[in-house]
Amino acid sequence: MTYQIIDESYCRGDTAEIARNLLGTILVHFSPEGLTSGIIVETEAYLSQNDPACHAARGKTKRNAAMFGPPARAYVYFIYGNHYCFNVVTNEAGKGEAVLIRALEPVKGLHLMQERRGKNHKKTNLTSGPGKLCQAMGITGEHNGCPLFQDPLFIAICKGWRQDFDIGVSGRIGINKAQDKQLRFFVKGNPFVSR
Template identity: 35%
Template sequence: MILAPDRTPLTRDFFDRPVLEVAPDLLGRVLVRDSDDGPIEVRLTEVEAYAGEADPGSHAYRGRTPRNDVMFGPPGHMYVYFTYGMWHCMNLVTGPEGEASAVLLRAGEITVGAELARTRRLSARNDKELAKGPARLATALAVDRSLDGADLCGDPASPFRLLAGTPVEADQVSEGPRTGVGGEGSVHPWRFWTANDPTVSPYRAHVPRRRRT
């Protein structure tokens, strides 16, 4: 028998753990995004861990800056960054304040509000593509830098919550190198996804940029 997803909101204790413990534990959890247009819920299927200032793949690697400030703050907050001149990506801050660890939300299945998500993701070829990739996920949820720092635990004004959902069993958690991260940052299998889930994004190896001619 299949249990209905648990709608209990996760508390700050969930996030206040080592990032490599939190990241795989996020699979199967449900992120709620409220907005004036209506609610959207996503069952998370793919994430990546970024492990503090010592992680060469992390935005925190070169220390605290205005952009990554939220990463250094308390756990259970959303870190949103803008990249490639066009896109936003979402992370959940983990570990104790000052540690700068976070989990990039890479993909999920829209379980509530798919109709609204379709209006924001007109290029999606099917519903599995609505949140298949970190920028696509942020687009489907209408997330931008204005939501950087939003609290997921206990702030009634926050548009985000994380529900317990149906956590993925350990033997259904796949892992591999992080997408688009090169060099020393690629040696660890810190990308986690739900095995055989059709909403997981395709792996893309890191490609160094060539200058325009």
């Protein structure tokens, strides 16, 4: 499988469209413990306009500052006392938009993912949720603001994974505000999609 790493321009423009486009791309992390990677199969868009569920809705804070930075960077935040969530910053710097990566199909480093997740999880339980995939991939708050087009953490378009998948659309998961917005995108029928 050959990769073509994305560049900054890939994440400029309409955030919902980028959320769709990210489906079927691969997230790769060269960590000190080893390589892990997975195909992105579920995403959610968070917008700056008319979207109270977006962390940037109430303006820039210390926590969400990375969302207001340049696109194609990571926005990683800590939630519920236990979990990290990984986002791709989109649109232009200053906007405050991002795409939450909700699920991956593991490709490489399965053993390391098992180790990081602890216990004896099934393959489908390694990366099928935003908190799970961060733990499995070794993504933490250290990666907040990191570029996503160079080592050690990057997203690439891969030739070789099937490109003929159907895209499902639904309301976003786990939020109380703006539940009617159809901003969740996923690969239909993929067993690694959450829920």
